[in-house]
Amino acid sequence: MASIDLHHICKVEGHGSLHVEINGSKLTRCELKVVEGARFFEGLVKGKRYDDIQEITSRICGICSCAHTVSCLQAIENAMGIKVSEQTRRLRELLSIAERIRSHATHLYFLSLPDYLGFESALAMAGKYKKEVLTALHLMKLGNNMVQLIGGKEMHPFTSVVGGFTHVPDKKTVDYLRKELKKALPEAIATAMLFMKLKPPGFVTDMDFISLNPEKEAPLISGEIITLSGLKIKPADYTNYIDEEVMPYSIGKFSKLKGKTFCAGAIARVNNNYKNLSKKAKKIFEQAKLKLPLTNPFYNNFCQAVELVHWIEQGHALLNYHFKFEGLPMITARTGRGVSAVEAPRGILFHDYTINDKGFVEKCNIITPTAQNLRAIEANVKQLVEQMLGKKKSKEQIILETEKLIRAYDPCFSCSAHFLKVSWKRK
């Protein structure tokens, strides 16, 4: 029996491993193991006051700290019946856009692109692909600057609190950010064109795609939950549809949607909400001559690049606003349950809190996009390995393509509890 053991899947967030066993030319076992320690955030916030929670849960991830902040605050506001202003919503959208720009740019150029260009790392390709690396650095910095100027610091933003914002950007800051976003648009377009040219391996999957579905916009921080198969539910009802399962070999839980494997993230958002992309983003997508829905998860990277174009344009438009400090509402504690679903860079992020009449958290449930994607990744890996075994590919080729597939999902194992080693056994 032969086996593949990827003991540390690199260029992904957090730590995980993959164990594959092969008997002759047949795959007999494939286990995706999240090997990080459980982090107990849901337990940590129990007994804490409603206005302390965001500071704690944003620490689940440095990369997605804005998504955790916004989802947490919205869920608590829903639980306590607090309505926020249009300005607050706009600023939270801008925080989310900024985070998406930096996350997508970093993942695309530094973790994913070296695979396609045949380099071991971004550093190895920097000499030959100077322009691309500098583009990546500029986009990353733009995202970081936006989060800092709107959220107070680059990671774990603190200006957004329950009910509103403690600080809003002044005109000079707004003008600066608009100028920078305008400058970055050609870079985002170049990124999308670059990823359009990369040819992912032929691979078709059978799974559902989940995303938010705001009425008129592309998915970001609100909307109902929809799937490609036609499901449409309110975020608060997610527990009736998404089942989390503990696997004996993984710290991270695996999810199913009404018993079916599903996928969240940029590819799901494009599949489900293509019509709401900006004209420029759509024009680029059309040039790729791809047929929707996309069922090859390798195209998640191209979708991320298309999203870069969309969100840079959208960020520029949202900043066309006169922000002024509105004060913060008087909050009276009340019992309630609140759920929020936002689109983090890697897919839907659920925060769900039950608050008691003193304003303290009694129950918390958080489901990250990677936890939703783990089952899909494992199923896709199984299918890809079988496909490559059928084509008599070498162990090295199989490992490389498997890693590329896993990276295409842009998983964040740190958030899911957490990922990557491949273990391979052949009988």
Added chain:
Amino acid sequence: MRKILVFGNPYLKEDNLAIKIGKKLNIKGFETIICAKPDDLLSHDLNNSVMLDVAKGINAVTAFDNIDSLEFSVIFSLHDFDLSFFLKLLKETGKLKKARIIGIPKSYDEKSALREVKDIIKEVFQ
């Protein structure tokens, strides 16, 4: 004006010495800037700057100009972008022609470090 770019984490005892010293540096012809993260490098003319950071593996305040001598952290994830990675990346892209880095041992005496950093900047870089 030349810049002194200071790196470190003010909240970590083992990584805040450069920041403590940076705040006390007052050298004519140099502006001192405390950098919160490595991508701050992108905002400055690095070929006209001095970088100050705590370093492992040295026993005295030391000036470096060879980026390749810095220990490189392998990038496993988005969380691993550190100063050495950025410096190497900027060197590879041609943005950084010549690095001027001053390393301070993490548990060095603060007064001695301040004096030695000032001396090195004056002697080597002016």
